Amino acid sequence: MSGPVVRLQGVTKTYRNGAEPVMALRGIDFEVREGDFVVIHGPSGSGKSTLLHIMGCLDRPTAGRVEVQGTDVGTLGARRLAELRRKDIGFVFQTFNLLPVLSAFENVEYPLLLNRWPRRERRRRVMEVLESVGMAGLGHRRPDQLSGGQKQRVAIARALVHRPGIVLADEPTANLDSDNGQAVLELLSQLNRSTGVAVVVVTHDPLANPYARRMVRMRDGKLTEVNG
Numbered sequence: 001m002s003g004p005v006v007r008l009q010g011v012t013k014t015y016r017n018g019a020e021p022v023m024a025l026r027g028i029d030f031e032v033r034e035g036d037f038v039v040i041h042g043p044s045g046s047g048k049s050t051l052l053h054i055m056g057c058l059d060r061p062t063a064g065r066v067e068v069q070g071t072d073v074g075t076l077g078a079r080r081l082a083e084l085r086r087k088d089i090g091f092v093f094q095t096f097n098l099l100p101v102l103s104a105f106e107n108v109e110y111p112l113l114l115n116r117w118p119r120r121e122r123r124r125r126v127m128e129v130l131e132s133v134g135m136a137g138l139g140h141r142r143p144d145q146l147s148g149g150q151k152q153r154v155a156i157a158r159a160l161v162h163r164p165g166i167v168l169a170d171e172p173t174a175n176l177d178s179d180n181g182q183a184v185l186e187l188l189s190q191l192n193r194s195t196g197v198a199v200v201v202v203t204h205d206p207l208a209n210p211y212a213r214r215m216v217r218m219r220d221g222k223l224t225e226v227n228g
């Protein structure tokens with residue numbers, strides 16, 4: 001059996017940019033495996049976003065070890081780390097973060113351009129992923145011509161297009177009404193089941209609970225597995 005997609009061992013994070021240091025993470029041991037659908041709850045300021053950023057290699061821990069697909073990312077320089085992020089990780093944000101001047105198709109294509117996929121394969125893969133998120137006919141639209149729910153579908157397609165091992169979603173339903181929020185969670189869950197991609201969702205939204213295969217609670221920079 002293959003190892004975890006992401007593994008954290010003894011991870012701490014202390015921010016020292018203010019008058020007082022802030023201990024955002026206080027010793028996290030955590031593994032995410034292929035097929036996992038993890039929902040992370042916790043009060044504001046408990047360290048959820050910090051944890052997600054460290055799992056996604058957007059930020060480095062103060063101490064401890066982070067492995068992605070078996071690679072100790074602490075040993076990588078900035079360039080190798082960016083490459084690993086580009087290939088192995090997908091991100092979904094609360095504010096969608098689509099590039100406004102690009103069409104839906106071009107937004108989804110972008111990670112494949114960065115990964116230097118040939119044109120024909122890019123086109124085939126983008127069409128396939130747009131289809132899988134129910135946006136096949138809308139690839140030509142720019143983000144301002146899409147509803148919030150449609151934008152988040154495009155953002156999910158972009159997060160998955162390069163076949164990462166893990167998708168990290170930070171409050172993906174916070175800017176959506178309940179129907180669209182539910183549809184986005186349903187979509188993430190369906191893609192998780194059909195492709196085995198690990199999904200980690202940080203959210204306050206109780207609508208996410210039924211989709212969780214694992215539920216985790218953060219409090220004061222510490223993590224507790226709630227079930228499982």
Ligand SMILES: Nc1ncnc2c1ncn2[C@@H]1O[C@H](COP(=O)(O)OP(=O)(O)OP(=O)(O)O)[C@@H](O)[C@H]1O
Binds near residue numbers: 049
């Ligand atoms: N870049 C930063 N510089 C300094 N302190 C930070 C930084 N980012 C987060 N913090 C602090 O670290 C702690 C954890 O923040 P974090 O954003 O991870 O919590 P959260 O659980 O995601 O909160 P929320 O639900 O409000 O998004 C908080 O005390 C926060 O103020």
